[in-house]
Amino acid sequence: MLRTHTCGELRLSDTDKKVSLCGWLQISRDFGGMAFIDLRDRYGITQVVFNVKIDAALYEKASKLGREFVLQITGLVKERENKNHQIETGEIEIIAESITVLNEAKTPPFTIEEKTDGGEDLRMKYRYLDLRRNSVRNNLQLRHKMAQQTRAYLDNKEFIEVETPVLIKSTPEGARDFVVPSRMNPGQFYALPQSPQTFKQLLMVSGFDRYYQIVKCFRDEDLRADRQPEFTQIDCEMSFVEQEDVLQMFEGLVKHLFLNLKGIDLPAMPRMKYDDAMKFYGSDKPDLRFEMRFVVLKHTTDNENKDLTTGQGFKVFDEADLVAGICVGGCAGYTRKQLDELTDFVKRPQIGATGLVYLRVNEDGTIKSSVDKFYDVDTLKNWAQVFDAKPGDLLLILAGETVKSRKALGELRLEMGNRLGLRDKNKFSCLWVVDFPLLEYIEEEGRYFAMHHPFTAPKAEDMELLSQNKFSGIRANAYDMVINGVEVGGGSVRIFNRQLQARMFEILGFTSEQAQAQFGFLMNAFEYGAPPHAGIAFGFDRLCSLFGGADSIRDFIAFPKNNSGRDVMIDGPSEIDQKQLQELNIKLNITKPMKEVNC
C-alpha cells in the first residue's frame, strides 16, 4: 500500500509515528520559510508542514505543487501549536520528510470546496471533480447506506434479490419506451424496462414468494424538472398476501431506514383514502407536515355541505361547483400587497384559478373580506365559524369547477406552508394513500387508462361495478406511500386470473389479439397456477434525496443527466457511424443535420 493511514485518521495519540499519506492537494500556504499543505482524501484532511530550516530542498519542492496534485507524503506526526477544532485531525500535523508527486493536475475549472465557484453546467461536465466535494460524496455515501439497509431488512424478511433483464419488449401502456435496435433481428427492437413489473409477477408464478431488486428503470418522458430518464427503484413483490400485509411489510422497511440512517423512530403511518386526500388537500400526495385542511362553503355535487354562498349576487360563487378555502393561522395582518401576491400566485397558468377571495378575522373579532359588498356580517361570521377561525386568522377561498379548484387550492396551501415555514426538511410526515380509482377516463384519448397499471386488481367489493361496466366508480387495491408531499412508493394487489386480466385489457381498448401479442406470456403464465400476489416499488433516488434533505434527485446520482436528458460529461446521446447503422439496418431520415445540444 502506498499509505499507512488515511487523511482522516491521525490523532494526538499517534504523535511521533512515522506515517505515509496519499491524497490530493487541497490548498497550500507559504509563510516564507514555512509552507503548509492540506492533503485531502475521502476520509478527511491532514495538514503537512515543510520547514526550510529542516529541509530546504523539500520546502522548495512543496512550494511548487499545484491544487489537486496527487501526492504521497511521508513524515512524523506532531502535536499542532494552533489546533483546528473544526476537523477531526486538527490536533496534529505531519512534519514532512519526503514527498512524491504521484500525478500532476491541471488547475480544476472550479474550486473543490463546499462553497465552490463552479456553476451547475460546469460541474456536470466535470462531474468526476464535483464528486470530490464532500457534500456530493456524502450524498452517494448515504445512498450506499440506504441500499445496504434496504438489503439487510429485506434479506431478513426472506426476500430474494433477483436480476431481471434489461433488454425486453416494447409495450404500448405506460410511458414511452427507450428502444434498442437488434442487429441479429433486423427491423426489430428491444425496449428498456420502465419497471420489472411483469417479470416480478412471473417470479411469483415461479414460486419465489418474496422478490426484490434495486434496479434501474428507464422512461423516455419529456423531462420535467428533477426527472431522470434512467432512475432506480427498490422493486418488490410478495405472494399469498393481501394489501394489509404489503402495507405492514413496507411501512416496516421505511421505518427501518429512518431508524438506522437518521435515528428517527417514526410513528405508525396513517392511511388516507384517495377521495379524502383530494377533498381535503387537493392532492393524492398531501404534505401532512402541516394541517390547513380544506373547508367547504358550497359543493353542488355533495350533499354533506350546506351552500353558504349562493344567492347574494356574487356571480363567481353562484356559478361555482365548489367554494372552498383554507384557514391560515395568524395571517389576518397580511397587507394588501401580500394578498395581491397570493392572488397573482393562484392566477398563474400552472395554478389556473380566476381569483382569490379573502376574509380577515381581526384581533378584535371584526371581519374584513374582499366580498363584504355581497355578504352581510352575519354570513361572513358564519363562514369564519365553519372554518373554525380564531381572531388573527386569514381565510383564503377559491371557487370554480371541483377538480380544478381543489388542485389550485392545494397549491395555495403548499405556498402558505412554505411562507409560514411549515415545511421543515428535518420533519417527516409519512402516510399511505389507499383506495385509488382503478381507471381514469382521458377525454382527449377517448378511453380509460389504468390509474396505476393494467395489472392492478379491482377491489373485491367493486367487482359488481365492473360487471355492470360502471368503470369510473371502481376502486383499486392500490396504494402509495407519501412522505412530505412526495410520492416515494406505490404498488398494488395484482390480477392473477387470465380472464380478469384479459377483461382489463379489453376495457383499456386492446383487441384480444393485441393483448395476446403484448402480454400473452403473462396471461398464459396465469394458467399454470399463479398465486395471489401484490407488490410495490419505491423511487430509490427520491428516497435518498428526501433522507439527505435535498430537493433534487440529481445530487444523489453519481452521473446524472441534465434537463435535456444529456450526459454532458460523456456527451451522450451521440450519433453513431454509418457502419454501425448499416449493421443495424437503420436508415436515418433526418433532414436537418443533427445539432449538438450543449448545455
Ligand code: ASP
Ligand atoms: N411497477 C410499478 C411502478 O413502477 C410498481 C408496482 O406496482 O409494484 O410504478
